[in-house]
Amino acid sequence: xxxxxxIKTAAAVTAGFYLNPVEIFGGKVMAAENLxxxxxxxxxxxYPKSFADTTGSGTGDLNGITAHLDYLKKLGVGAIWLTPVxxxxxxxxxxDISDYTAIDPAYGTMADFDRLISEGKKRGIKIVMDLVYNxxxxxxxxxxxxxxxxxxxxxxxxxxxxxxxxxxxxTNWRSIFGGSAWTWCEERGQFYLHTFAxxxxxxxxENPAVRQALYDAANFWLDKGVGGFRIDAITYIKKPAxxxxxxxxxxxxLSHIHPLTANTRGILDFLHEFKRKVFDGHDIFTVGEANGxxxxxxxxxxxxxxxxxxxxxxxxxLLPLKNGEIFCRPTPWKLTELKKALSDSQAAxxxxxxxPVFFENHDRPRCVNYFxxxxxxxxxxxxxxAAILLTLRGxxxxxxxxxxxxxxxxxxxxxxxxxxxxxxxxxxALNEGYTPEQALEFVHFFSRDNARTPMQWNxxxxxxxxxxxxxxxxxxxxxxxxxxxxEKNSDSVLAWYRKLAKFxxxxxxxxxxxxxxxxxxxxxxxxxSRTLGSKSITTVVNFSTKNIPLPAEFHGKKILxxxxxxxxxxxxxxxxx
Ligand code: NOJ
Numbered sequence: 001x002x003x004x005x006x007i008k009t010a011a012a013v014t015a016g017f018y019l020n021p022v023e024i025f026g027g028k029v030m031a032a033e034n035l036x037x038x039x040x041x042x043x044x045x046x047y048p049k050s051f052a053d054t055t056g057s058g059t060g061d062l063n064g065i066t067a068h069l070d071y072l073k074k075l076g077v078g079a080i081w082l083t084p085v086x087x088x089x090x091x092x093x094x095x096d097i098s099d100y101t102a103i104d105p106a107y108g109t110m111a112d113f114d115r116l117i118s119e120g121k122k123r124g125i126k127i128v129m130d131l132v133y134n135x136x137x138x139x140x141x142x143x144x145x146x147x148x149x150x151x152x153x154x155x156x157x158x159x160x161x162x163x164x165x166x167x168x169x170x171t172n173w174r175s176i177f178g179g180s181a182w183t184w185c186e187e188r189g190q191f192y193l194h195t196f197a198x199x200x201x202x203x204x205x206e207n208p209a210v211r212q213a214l215y216d217a218a219n220f221w222l223d224k225g226v227g228g229f230r231i232d233a234i235t236y237i238k239k240p241a242x243x244x245x246x247x248x249x250x251x252x253x254l255s256h257i258h259p260l261t262a263n264t265r266g267i268l269d270f271l272h273e274f275k276r277k278v279f280d281g282h283d284i285f286t287v288g289e290a291n292g293x294x295x296x297x298x299x300x301x302x303x304x305x306x307x308x309x310x311x312x313x314x315x316x317x318l319l320p321l322k323n324g325e326i327f328c329r330p331t332p333w334k335l336t337e338l339k340k341a342l343s344d345s346q347a348a349x350x351x352x353x354x355x356p357v358f359f360e361n362h363d364r365p366r367c368v369n370y371f372x373x374x375x376x377x378x379x380x381x382x383x384x385x386a387a388i389l390l391t392l393r394g395x396x397x398x399x400x401x402x403x404x405x406x407x408x409x410x411x412x413x414x415x416x417x418x419x420x421x422x423x424x425x426x427x428x429a430l431n432e433g434y435t436p437e438q439a440l441e442f443v444h445f446f447s448r449d450n451a452r453t454p455m456q457w458n459x460x461x462x463x464x465x466x467x468x469x470x471x472x473x474x475x476x477x478x479x480x481x482x483x484x485x486x487e488k489n490s491d492s493v494l495a496w497y498r499k500l501a502k503f504x505x506x507x508x509x510x511x512x513x514x515x516x517x518x519x520x521x522x523x524x525x526x527x528x529s530r531t532l533g534s535k536s537i538t539t540v541v542n543f544s545t546k547n548i549p550l551p552a553e554f555h556g557k558k559i560l561x562x563x564x565x566x567x568x569x570x571x572x573x574x575x576x577x
Pocket of ligand 1: 196232233289363
């Protein structure tokens, strides 16, 4: 896709017409024989703290992951994305790293890590590490040295600035976790910048020594045989040439940092160097977390001339924030918008680059609660999302527990929440004038803890996650919603995921076939086809909670999976061939 074509699409869509990407973009999709291993596999994301605890500490560990590799194998998983397992004070549960080339003792030892790699290898499962390179922990030796004086050898490894003449912070930027993005450091008599929490100071990528130290750390993990990297918050690494105040956008008088510092000019130069010095020449995949990259820029970020293999693009999961809200509260959205967001990213990577397909991760609520009304049957809703996830074009990412249909929690006090951003969101809502009850309701809907409750393995103590006290309470529905129960039930969400994983692996059209959105204006049905030569599979999902007629174009078509009928029950799924 080139920029002009994309603009044409955007214009067509804004004008109220929906043009199918295939008609607009033309060109050939990547041939089946050119696809790499990671374009054919399923990636499973593990939040190690919550996956499986083998020591009774209440925190999951690496050996817990190794113990469940066969479970993942049965799900068709070929790679595990591990959220950070490095030493960390855990202010942001590992996204505040104090040593880039070691394992946090809470998760085990380097020998445990090596065993995970080798046991994974035996089963064809690679381990993908999370690189958190925009910031480190404020307890990292680099920061401790940097903050100690203005002239130490690491003095400019982070972003330091003098106060304004009146002693206030250098700019009015609000950090992503709330409050000023600047924190005063007594030793240096200066402020340092942190896009996230004050315990996560931003590294200074302008300094070549910083960049080299980060590349060395990534190469350390490549030498250990990892299968790739997920690269955290990468759009923030290049700061703007000038630091200027933004227009205040909240009652705190601050201005959200994201639009002011994300994806600034020159960032791709850093990333091309990163690619050259780390990724090139390895049979791995890279997926960047790239909030702030517009669809018309994607071809500079992924594909032949890009820097990563894939990019997490968030427009479909940020639909409830479409009004540009800077804090999270549920906002109505339409199915047509979800379909458009997903088909735009399919189109943007149709002939260049590749798409990671996901509905959940450790920062998102459970999709069953997020995308469906309260009266939707949660099992059917989970299966509906699975049907879409596993038949769209791209590499599916399953987040732990999603394959069981796990649901959100709703704790009755903000104090029960661990997630740093839930607390920030709650405070922000209060400052904006919402009542504590309303603010807590927003937290119920959006909290990252929804996805971080311990994995529900069985109906025993703590859902079989730990023999100790779990670091975060188990969702109380574990007695009925757990992996052991679903193993025994051929109609479970888990059984459905396994069936679809096989369906995908055995139908090449679902891997390399072209994508076409069908019925783009329909507010009830999500339908699309995947076509390769003369073979084609059509996914049809009734996304609504009402009974609707099956559209005429599907009458008489061959059913591959599903019920033969001329109607669609609430959340019913059919695959036609
Ligand atoms: C994105 C990660 O997914 C999130 O969990 C983390 O809090 C921020 N980046 C900061 O590293």
